[in-house]
Amino acid sequence: MDEEPIAQQRVFTGQLIAVDELTVKLPNNTIAQREIVRAQPAAGVLALKDDKALFVSQFRSTIGQMTLEIPAGKINQGEAPLTAARRELNEETGMTAMKWQPLASYFQSLGFSDATMALFLASELHLATNQLHQDPDEFVKGEWLTLPEAWRAVDDGRICDSKTLLALLYWQQQGIGA
């Protein structure tokens, strides 16, 4: 069932993403083109304290509206996913956590991109003594919600992305954060 790659051409190079056009031979020997968005891997954090999780409110130019998401961001070149998760939690919320565990690692949009997301659960939270600065082009605001409040934010459309929905479902599963 494999597709055999015949040629690959970079058709767009941006600052954030690049697009490759792949020419493949299908199992029936016909030729097809595939566009693939190459994107930096990302890490996200479900940060729990007592019965609440920490979300960040931010404006997303991709959809032109404010959203509520778990803290997350790109993994730098050579950086471990957990290191990126710790850094993003600190940068976006000023918090740090004593306890970390991996929840899931997956492809965000397998139909058109190789972009990955590594989700972590962080607990035993406290204010970071060494607070990192937010990225200069990032303006986010922290918000603590209980699980029922978070589901209401799904209903009213403020929580609307895959990583945050996944985090809510992991949170809801028995045993996590309990």
Added chain:
Amino acid sequence: MDEEPIAQQRVFTGQLIAVDELTVKLPNNTIAQREIVRAQPAAGVLALKDDKALFVSQFRSTIGQMTLEIPAGKINQGEAPLTAARRELNEETGMTAMKWQPLASYFQSLGFSDATMALFLASELHLATNQLHQDPDEFVKGEWLTLPEAWRAVDDGRICDSKTLLALLYWQQQGIGA
């Protein structure tokens, strides 16, 4: 906290996706560039029968490997998400369902794309009398798994994408499919 859009330019136009470069004014009045991948919306189906769900095995050029995913595909122009979900289930597996309910609708990769996914739960499955053909460039193979088998497929990396993970977590939630 809004970013004010100042200019938008299409910097890549492909068959599957397009890329826009957006120039925005940040809350601190500085100017930033945002690359946005415009992609067709998609629909996916958690199709349950007894204690099993239907997955499709396929080769994904985006990551150069075989995966196991819930049936899914692009929503055509003007097509309702549910209509697309029904069509994709039929095209990819030859099955149809009597009972449908929405599970979630979300942005797949909010950091760089406006791509959406609408997930549905399908039950009371049977073979479609009017079987649709697979897309000419698509080669998928159906596979029935129980929930524990599906989690093992997550562990061994065959299930590795956001929509399928979300579907498993919804499936696992009490009441769904029971």
